Amino acid sequence: MLGDGQALLQGGVAARNTRPDDAWLWSGDHFRRLTSARTPGGRNSAAIGTTGEGDVILFGGTDDSRTIIDETWRWDGTDWSRLSPATHPSRRGSVAMAAEAGGSLVLFGGFFSVPFGDTWRFADGSWTLLTPTASPAARSSHHMTATPDGEVLLYGGLLADRSVAAETWTWDGTRWTEETPTTSPPGRLCAALTMGETDVLLVGGENDGAVFSDTWRWDGSDWEEVVGAGAPAVTCASLTYVDGAFWLFGGSDGSDALQNEVYRFDGTSWARFPRPTVPPARRGHALADLHDGTVLLFGGEDDDGLLADTWLWDGEAWLEQEPATDPPARSLAAIAATGAGTAVLFGGRGDGGRLRDTWTWAEGEWTQASPETSPPPRSDHALGFDGESRVVLSGGFEGASGTTTTWVWDGTTWAEVSTETAPPIMGSPLLAAGPEGTVVRTGGYGPGGTDRDTWVFDGSDWARQVDEGGPGETFLPVGLAATPRGVLRVTVVDPDTAPSVERLVDGSWAAVSSEGDAGLVPGAASAGTGEGLLFFGGEEEDIGLQRTTLLRLRSVDGATCADDVECASGFCVDGLCCESVCRGSCTACDLEGSEGMCAPIPDGESPRGERDACGAGEACFDGVCASASGEDDAGAGERDGSAADLDAGAGSGADAGAGDSGGGGGCGVARGPRPRAPLVLAGLVGALLFLRRRR
Incomplete structure (x- = not known):
C-alpha cells in the first residue's frame, strides 16, 4: 500500500505461466496501468514493501526465465530504478518483507534450494543482516505485514521438512517473539495478509492441496475468525487496504485457472x-x-498520467477488454479499422516522447507489427480507412514541427505517398471513408486555427473538395464519420447549444436539422457506428469527462424501417419511413413512385396490411372506401373520410387519434407523434474532475 490512498500491483504469474512485466495502481475503484522508462522485468514470489519515504522496494523473486534472482529495485512514484547496494540478501523467491515503525523494511526467509531463516533490514538504500537472539524457523511462502501498533506480524509458511506452519510471530525492531494466541488459523502457505486501520486481516491460502476461503482478524494479541464473511476460496492472492476497506485481487482457486476479480471487505x-x-x-x-x-477505444491520458486500457462499445454498453499484451500507454495516437473487427494503431505520445510503433487488433488481442518501413515518430495525427483495403495517415506533428506527409498502411507495411497537393499542417484532423475508396479529411488545429476546408484523398493525391476559407476560428469540427447515411460532419460552436450536423452531398456540406441535448465538447474522440456517431471523453472547463454520447442518424422518408424511432419523421408505416401517420384504410406509404409519402392506393384495390377492410361490395376509390359505382355507401364518408382530411388531423389532433386504432375507418399502424428530428443525442454519463495537463 502506498501512502497516498493507492496500492501498487507488480508482476505475478499470468496466463500460460508467463510473468508479466507490468505495474498497476489501484485507487479504490479501478486499476490504472503504470508506465516507466525502466522496469524490473516480469517476476513472481518477490518481496515488496513501502518505505517511510513512500518508495516501493522490490527484492528477489523468480523471473520469466524461471531464474531466482537477488535484485533490488525502487519505484519512486514515477520510474523504476535498480539499486546496487554493497551487501544484500542472497537470491531467493517466496520471500516476505514489511515496513517497520521507523520507516525501514524488514525481510525474512525465502527459498533457493533450501528455505532461509535470516533477517535483513533495508534502510537508506542499503541492506543490513540482523542477528536477533531468536528467530522463526527457516521458511518460505509465508506472509508479513506491519501492524497498527508498530510491530511486524509473520504468519504461516512452508518449513524445511515440508510441513506447513501455523505459528504467529511478531518483530519489534530488535527481536522476534513467538505469540501464543488462544485461537489461530489452520496452518497455511501463500495466504494474503495486510494491515488495516485498527487490525490485520488474513485471507485464504492453501495446505496440502486444500484452498481456504476463511477470513481471520488479528487484534494485536489474538486471532478471531470472521464467521460468514464469504471470502472466495483463493490462494496466492494480493490483499491491500485502500479507502477504508480491504481489497483482494487475483490468485488461484487451486486449479490451473487464475483469477482477476476484485473483492471488497467492509469489515x-x-x-x-x-x-x-x-x-x-x-x-x-x-x-x-x-x-x-x-x-x-484505446489509451489517452487522465490526471494521473498515460493510459493503456482497451474498451469495446457494443452499441449499448462499454466492456473493458483483457488482451494478453497491451501497447505501451500513450495519448494522441490514432486507430482505424482495417476490416470487420480488425484495426491498426500507430504512434502517439508516450512517457519518452513521440512513438512510431504499429499495433494491430484482431479477435480481442493486440499484436505489435514489424513493417519494413514506418512513418517517423508522430502524434496528434489521424488514420482513416478507405472502406476497402488501405488506411491513410495524415496530419500531426513530427519532431518540433507539423507535417504534411501522407502514408498508407496496406495491412503489412507503410508506404509514403508523394502528393502534389496536401492539406495544411494540422494536429488532430478528422478522417473518414469517402465514396469509391477515397478518404475525406477536415478539421484539426494549427497556427491559423481550425481547417474549415474539406479534402479528399484518392489514393495518390489530395484535392480540396469544399473550400470554406481555410484555417479559421468560426467553428470546431468534433466528429467526422462514414455512416450508412453518408459522411457526416459534426461541429460545435457553443457547448451549451445543440451541435451542427452536416452531410457531404455531391461535393458540398448540406445542413441536417437536429434536435436533442447539448453536450458535445472539444477533446471528445468520435467514431462512426451503424446508427450515427459515438463520442466519448474530452474536457470542459478543467473537468475530464466520462461522457458517452451517441448521435443517432434517423432514416429519411422512404427508407426501410421496423419502428417509429428509426425514422426522422417519427412514422414507420408499411415498412417505410413515412411523411405522416397515413391513417386511412385506402392510403399507403409504400406505393411505387411515392415511397415515403402517404398516397391513395389504386382504384379498385382492397386496403393493405392490417388496415380495416372496406364494407361489403366496396373497394378503394380516390383514397376512400366506395362502391364500384363510385358512390360511397351510407356512412362511408363518416367512417373513412378523405386521406387529406385524415392526414391533416394527424397534425392537429393526433393526440386524440393516437390511441384510437379503430377510429376514422381504422388503421392498425396508427401511432401518436414522435420526435421528428433526423438526429437524436442520447446517453450522457457522468463527469470526473481532473487538472488540465499540457501536451
Whole structure:
C-alpha cells in the first residue's frame, strides 16, 4: 500500500505461466496501468514493501526465465530504478518483507534450494543482516505485514521438512517473539495478509492441496475468525487496504485457472467489486468503428498520467477488454479499422516522447507489427480507412514541427505517398471513408486555427473538395464519420447549444436539422457506428469527462424501417419511413413512385396490411372506401373520410387519434407523434474532475 490512498500491483504469474512485466495502481475503484522508462522485468514470489519515504522496494523473486534472482529495485512514484547496494540478501523467491515503525523494511526467509531463516533490514538504500537472539524457523511462502501498533506480524509458511506452519510471530525492531494466541488459523502457505486501520486481516491460502476461503482478524494479541464473511476460496492472492476497506485481487482457486476479480471487505463481509462499466474519464484517446457493430477505444491520458486500457462499445454498453499484451500507454495516437473487427494503431505520445510503433487488433488481442518501413515518430495525427483495403495517415506533428506527409498502411507495411497537393499542417484532423475508396479529411488545429476546408484523398493525391476559407476560428469540427447515411460532419460552436450536423452531398456540406441535448465538447474522440456517431471523453472547463454520447442518424422518408424511432419523421408505416401517420384504410406509404409519402392506393384495390377492410361490395376509390359505382355507401364518408382530411388531423389532433386504432375507418399502424428530428443525442454519463495537463 502506498501512502497516498493507492496500492501498487507488480508482476505475478499470468496466463500460460508467463510473468508479466507490468505495474498497476489501484485507487479504490479501478486499476490504472503504470508506465516507466525502466522496469524490473516480469517476476513472481518477490518481496515488496513501502518505505517511510513512500518508495516501493522490490527484492528477489523468480523471473520469466524461471531464474531466482537477488535484485533490488525502487519505484519512486514515477520510474523504476535498480539499486546496487554493497551487501544484500542472497537470491531467493517466496520471500516476505514489511515496513517497520521507523520507516525501514524488514525481510525474512525465502527459498533457493533450501528455505532461509535470516533477517535483513533495508534502510537508506542499503541492506543490513540482523542477528536477533531468536528467530522463526527457516521458511518460505509465508506472509508479513506491519501492524497498527508498530510491530511486524509473520504468519504461516512452508518449513524445511515440508510441513506447513501455523505459528504467529511478531518483530519489534530488535527481536522476534513467538505469540501464543488462544485461537489461530489452520496452518497455511501463500495466504494474503495486510494491515488495516485498527487490525490485520488474513485471507485464504492453501495446505496440502486444500484452498481456504476463511477470513481471520488479528487484534494485536489474538486471532478471531470472521464467521460468514464469504471470502472466495483463493490462494496466492494480493490483499491491500485502500479507502477504508480491504481489497483482494487475483490468485488461484487451486486449479490451473487464475483469477482477476476484485473483492471488497467492509469489515463484516466480502463482496465482489463490479467491473467498471464506463471507461474512466480521459482525453487524447482514440476511437475506431470496427464495422462489426462495435467501437474500439484505446489509451489517452487522465490526471494521473498515460493510459493503456482497451474498451469495446457494443452499441449499448462499454466492456473493458483483457488482451494478453497491451501497447505501451500513450495519448494522441490514432486507430482505424482495417476490416470487420480488425484495426491498426500507430504512434502517439508516450512517457519518452513521440512513438512510431504499429499495433494491430484482431479477435480481442493486440499484436505489435514489424513493417519494413514506418512513418517517423508522430502524434496528434489521424488514420482513416478507405472502406476497402488501405488506411491513410495524415496530419500531426513530427519532431518540433507539423507535417504534411501522407502514408498508407496496406495491412503489412507503410508506404509514403508523394502528393502534389496536401492539406495544411494540422494536429488532430478528422478522417473518414469517402465514396469509391477515397478518404475525406477536415478539421484539426494549427497556427491559423481550425481547417474549415474539406479534402479528399484518392489514393495518390489530395484535392480540396469544399473550400470554406481555410484555417479559421468560426467553428470546431468534433466528429467526422462514414455512416450508412453518408459522411457526416459534426461541429460545435457553443457547448451549451445543440451541435451542427452536416452531410457531404455531391461535393458540398448540406445542413441536417437536429434536435436533442447539448453536450458535445472539444477533446471528445468520435467514431462512426451503424446508427450515427459515438463520442466519448474530452474536457470542459478543467473537468475530464466520462461522457458517452451517441448521435443517432434517423432514416429519411422512404427508407426501410421496423419502428417509429428509426425514422426522422417519427412514422414507420408499411415498412417505410413515412411523411405522416397515413391513417386511412385506402392510403399507403409504400406505393411505387411515392415511397415515403402517404398516397391513395389504386382504384379498385382492397386496403393493405392490417388496415380495416372496406364494407361489403366496396373497394378503394380516390383514397376512400366506395362502391364500384363510385358512390360511397351510407356512412362511408363518416367512417373513412378523405386521406387529406385524415392526414391533416394527424397534425392537429393526433393526440386524440393516437390511441384510437379503430377510429376514422381504422388503421392498425396508427401511432401518436414522435420526435421528428433526423438526429437524436442520447446517453450522457457522468463527469470526473481532473487538472488540465499540457501536451
